[in-house]
Amino acid sequence: MAPVASKAxxxxxxxxxxxxxxxxxxxxxxxxxxxxxxxxESETVIAGTKFLEAFSxxxxxxxxxxxxxxxxxxxxxxxxxxxAMEETKVLSxxxxxxxxxxxxxxxxxxxxxxxxxxxGMIPNTFMRREGAPKERELLCGRxxxxxxxxxxxxxxxxxxxxxxxxxxxxxxQDPDVMAANATSAALMLSxxxxxxxxxxxxxxxxxGQFIVNPSVDELSLxxxxxxxxxxxxxxxxxxxxxxxxxxxxxxxxxxLAHPEAVKYLExxxxxxxxxxxxxxxxxxxxxxxxxxxxIRSLAEAPxxxxxTDPTYGKFERGEALDNITQDVKKKLEDECDEExxxxxxxxxxxxxxxxxxxxxxxxxxRVDGRRLDExxxxxxxxxxxxxxxxxxxxxxxxxxxxxxxxxxxxxxxQRLDSLVGPPSKxxxxxxxxxxxxxxxxxxxxxxxxxxxxxxxxxxKALLAVLPPEDDCPxxxxxxxxxxASDGSTSMASVCAGSMALMDAxxxxxxxxxxxxxxxxxxxxxxxxxxxxxxxxxxxxxxEDHLGDMDFKIAGTRNxxxxxxxxxxxxxxxxxxxxxxLEPARKGRLQILDHMEREINVPRTQDGRNSPRIxxxxxxxxxIRRLIGPLGALKIKIEEETGGRISVxxxxxxxxxKNQSVLDKVMEKGGIYKGVVTSIKEYGAFVEFNGGQxxxxxxxxxxxxxVSRVSDVVSVGQVLNLMCIGLDVRGNINLSLKATLPKLGSxxxxxxxxxxxxxxxxxxxxxxxxxFQKEQESKDDPPMGVGESLxxxxxxxxxxxxDEEKSxxxxxxxxxxxxxxAKKLKLGMEVTAKVHQIxxxxxxxxxxxxxxxxxxxxxxxxxxxxxxxxxxxKCSSFSSKGIPVMTLVRN
Numbered sequence: 071m072a073p074v075a076s077k078a079x080x081x082x083x084x085x086x087x088x089x090x091x092x093x094x095x096x097x098x099x100x101x102x103x104x105x106x107x108x109x110x111e112s113e114t115v116i117a118g119t120k121f122l123e124a125f126s127x128x129x130x131x132x133x134x135x136x137x138x139x140x141x142x143x144x145x146x147x148x149x150x151x152x153x154a155m156e157e158t159k160v161l162s163x164x165x166x167x168x169x170x171x172x173x174x175x176x177x178x179x180x181x182x183x184x185x186x187x188x189x190g191m192i193p194n195t196f197m198r199r200e201g202a203p204k205e206r207e208l209l210c211g212r213x214x215x216x217x218x219x220x221x222x223x224x225x226x227x228x229x230x231x232x233x234x235x236x237x238x239x240x241x242x243q244d245p246d247v248m249a250a251n252a253t254s255a256a257l258m259l260s261x262x263x264x265x266x267x268x269x270x271x272x273x274x275x276x277x278g279q280f281i282v283n284p285s286v287d288e289l290s291l292x293x294x295x296x297x298x299x300x301x302x303x304x305x306x307x308x309x310x311x312x313x314x315x316x317x318x319x320x321x322x323x324x325x326l327a328h329p330e331a332v333k334y335l336e337x338x339x340x341x342x343x344x345x346x347x348x349x350x351x352x353x354x355x356x357x358x359x360x361x362x363x364x365i366r367s368l369a370e371a372p373x374x375x376x377x378t379d380p381t382y383g384k385f386e387r388g389e390a391l392d393n394i395t396q397d398v399k400k401k402l403e404d405e406c407d408e409e410x411x412x413x414x415x416x417x418x419x420x421x422x423x424x425x426x427x428x429x430x431x432x433x434x435x436r437v438d439g440r441r442l443d444e445x446x447x448x449x450x451x452x453x454x455x456x457x458x459x460x461x462x463x464x465x466x467x468x469x470x471x472x473x474x475x476x477x478x479x480x481x482x483x484q485r486l487d488s489l490v491g492p493p494s495k496x497x498x499x500x501x502x503x504x505x506x507x508x509x510x511x512x513x514x515x516x517x518x519x520x521x522x523x524x525x526x527x528x529x530k531a532l533l534a535v536l537p538p539e540d541d542c543p544x545x546x547x548x549x550x551x552x553x554a555s556d557g558s559t560s561m562a563s564v565c566a567g568s569m570a571l572m573d574a575x576x577x578x579x580x581x582x583x584x585x586x587x588x589x590x591x592x593x594x595x596x597x598x599x600x601x602x603x604x605x606x607x608x609x610x611x612x613e614d615h616l617g618d619m620d621f622k623i624a625g626t627r628n629x630x631x632x633x634x635x636x637x638x639x640x641x642x643x644x645x646x647x648x649x650x651l652e653p654a655r656k657g658r659l660q661i662l663d664h665m666e667r668e669i670n671v672p673r674t675q676d677g678r679n680s681p682r683i684x685x686x687x688x689x690x691x692x693i694r695r696l697i698g699p700l701g702a703l704k705i706k707i708e709e710e711t712g713g714r715i716s717v718x719x720x721x722x723x724x725x726x727k728n729q730s731v732l733d734k735v736m737e738k739g740g741i742y743k744g745v746v747t748s749i750k751e752y753g754a755f756v757e758f759n760g761g762q763x764x765x766x767x768x769x770x771x772x773x774x775x776v777s778r779v780s781d782v783v784s785v786g787q788v789l790n791l792m793c794i795g796l797d798v799r800g801n802i803n804l805s806l807k808a809t810l811p812k813l814g815s816x817x818x819x820x821x822x823x824x825x826x827x828x829x830x831x832x833x834x835x836x837x838x839x840x841f842q843k844e845q846e847s848k849d850d851p852p853m854g855v856g857e858s859l860x861x862x863x864x865x866x867x868x869x870x871x872d873e874e875k876s877x878x879x880x881x882x883x884x885x886x887x888x889x890x891a892k893k894l895k896l897g898m899e900v901t902a903k904v905h906q907i908x909x910x911x912x913x914x915x916x917x918x919x920x921x922x923x924x925x926x927x928x929x930x931x932x933x934x935x936x937x938x939x940x941x942x943k944c945s946s947f948s949s950k951g952i953p954v955m956t957l958v959r960n
Contacts, residue, residue, distance in 0.1 A: 122145075131333050132330065139151065147256075163234075241490055250268075259347065296310050307635060436610075461473065461474045461573060527624075581626065585607065625655075682727075713732065744804070749784070750779070943956060
């Protein structure tokens with residue numbers, strides 16, 4: 071057969087495999103690489119190699135090597151910088167619109183994003199992609215926005231967008247500070263006018279030693295988390311979370327942070343010198359001097375008359391100022407002054423600012439007539455909504471906040487999906503600013519950046535005084551609802567939240583309060599330096615708007631727990647910031663005095679509406695039987711009772727909104743609440759479950775020997791009991807020790823044992839003056855698991871007395887522990903030790919906590935000693951289930 075010639079694919083034959091000539095692109099020019107190919111080959115289409123010209127700067131701060139790089143990626147952005155610290159890299163880009171859009175404000179937008187690819191993971195969402203911004207992303211965006219916004223020149227109203235993305239994360243460094251520094255470098259490279267650069271640094275403290283640029287692991291051990299932003303000589307932004315740090319130590323941390331943050335400036339300047347663009351001449355929307363003087367002459371006198379009258383309230387003052395603006399507008403319309411009408415609103419606001427600042431600095435008079443260091447009148451009320459777990463109202467002047475507290479199971483903690491930090495948090499404070507609180511109409515949609523920021527600030531302030539998780543297993547949600555706003559609602563939320571938590575019975579380490587400190591200053595127009603200033607305690611909303619800074623400080627009597635500083639000018643000297651700490655402390659102490667007069671200790675937890683939480687320990691097999699296949703029984707119990715059950719390894723946690731719901735859940739699980747009706751020598755009779763009677767035998771009272779029943783229980787006492795079965799006559803057997811922890815026991819129940827929970831120690835936050843008898847303390851050992859429970863034959867009192875008389879062991883029966891027949895068979899021989907010597911016999915230790923009885927026979931040996939070993943065998947069981955042993959003779 072003739073060979074078949076292979077046919078080449080005509081399409082593939084035209085592709086010049088291995089003949090591609092590469093091109094090099096360097097500095098924007100294209101150069102062809104030399105080639106020895108034939109003329110025919112040189113005519114083919116070729117691909118080239120592009121060389122990206124990159125510029126970088128390396129430096130070191132706080133033992134961390136940091137790299138700034140530009141030119142490799144995001145080349146079309148107005149400015150783009152990648153900042154790297156170890157294996158964590160963050161990209162920040164900036165872009166600006168071509169026109170100002172005829173507006174009178176700076177539309178600056180900052181977006182920070184953490185995508186899951188940065189840690190090598192796929193999002194655990196249905197669409198497997200990132201969705202709306204998370205709370206952490208909004209907070210990091212605010213952290214970048216606050217220090218860069220004051221440095222844009224006045225009148226620059228072009229839209230600016232900053233986008234920061236985490237490219238990779240090793241989990242060791244928090245990318246938020248890195249993104250802020252990268253944004254500063256990107257603005258320096260762009261053609262956008264900006265008064266930077268800035269440096270942003272994080273300071274921690276472990277064992278009294280300050281740490282610059284701490285890692286995430288170091289921050290978990292630190293009692294201070296300070297983020298500080300500055301220019302070369304002025305402070306721009308401060309954000310603090312601390313555990314009651316003193317003002318003196320805080321000032322030391324601030325003075326350490328400034329020179330460390332300044333180290334970021336020179337590398338940015340050098341990088342801008344290498345790769346930066348020439349700053350473009352943007353159009354600035356400025357008010358002409360002639361227009362300003364014309365509007366000032368019309369508005370200044372009536373504005374000053376309004377501000378000199380302290381009887382005006384917030385809305386009355388605002389209405390009067392609006393009327394003045396309308397009067398000026400009519401005069402400008404009569405004169406057909408188009409330029410003045412365009413800038414009327416902003417110019418009148420400038421006039422207001424100068425009038426207020428002149429009165430404060432020159433005369434020491436505030437808008438509402440207060441002294442500079444005076445706190446507004448206060449109103450405090452705790453427990454105003456008694457049905458809730460906790461509630462409070464706090465008013466400072468016209469600012470009013472209603473706080474509520476809701477407690478839940480540990481499994482209801484919020485799950486966090488971030489690159490760094492803990493996977494969940496059990497304490498949440500949600501701040502809400504509805505439109506009605508300022509008498510406006512608005513629409514509530516999605517997460518609000520301002521609400522998230524204020525809520526997080528109040529949350530950080532209270533987090534420092536919460537008891538440890540081992541002592542308080544609750545998940546806590548605080549809702550701060552602003553009812554009226556006239557300045558510093560976030561600090562009012564701290565005060566109201568502290569009272570509401572104590573009203574919920576949570577023992578805070580210390581009550582927490584907060585207030586805002588403001589600044590009014592005069593500057594030299596030629597140098598921009600502050601020549602005179604006044605510090606204001608507890609500022610109004612108007613003083614916040616017309617002043618230079620909003621310095622929110624929260625803490626206890628012992629120190630500061632949270633700080634947030636926002637400013638309007640291009641920086642404030644650090645000395646003024648540190649000087650503001652003392653007026654804030656004095657004002658905070660005044661507020662704490664009022665709060666403590668309303669509530670100074672946590673409420674007791676004995677109210678019918680108080681939440682209940684119970685932690686029980688089971689074997690894993692028992693938990694599986696209790697919750698059912700796929701949790702079917704658990705779901706059924708929750709639906710029928712309204713309680714919530716959370717399961718972890720060996721632990722079952724029940725959370726109920728009140729005691730009655732908890733009782734229903736416990737009954738579904740085999741635990742009943744009963745009342746002791748009578749006490750006998752051998753036990754107590756208990757009424758439970760709507761009139762049923764059961765016997766609580768003396769051996770089921772405690773894991774320790776009990777000599778008298780009345781030492782443990784009394785008639786009328788309410789007990790939580792476990793039903794352990796029925797005897798041969800159908801009588802109900804109850805156990806108290808099955809609901810108590812057995813100290814020193816670390817063994818788990820064997821597979822197949824009863825699902826009865828052995829310890830029933832309520833894991834609650836123990837409030838002061840709690841009348842409940844609780845057995846927990848810091849020195850208690852961990853919960854153990856008790857022994858298995860056997861069935862006990864119930865007899866009448868007469869039968870028991872007859873038996874005791876016949877055996878002569880009336881005393882020893884009280885100390886004997888019942889024996890499970892499955893563990894000891896008739897005729898089984900064991901080696902026992904003499905545990906106790908009685909008049910008519912011995913109590914034997916059969917091992918494993920099992921006790922047996924040995925009767926003396928006539929003429930038999932009786933000179934036994936405690937601890938002596940003897941070989942015995944099981945000959946029978948008493949009516950109580952106690953094994954009766956006989957001596958094995960050689």
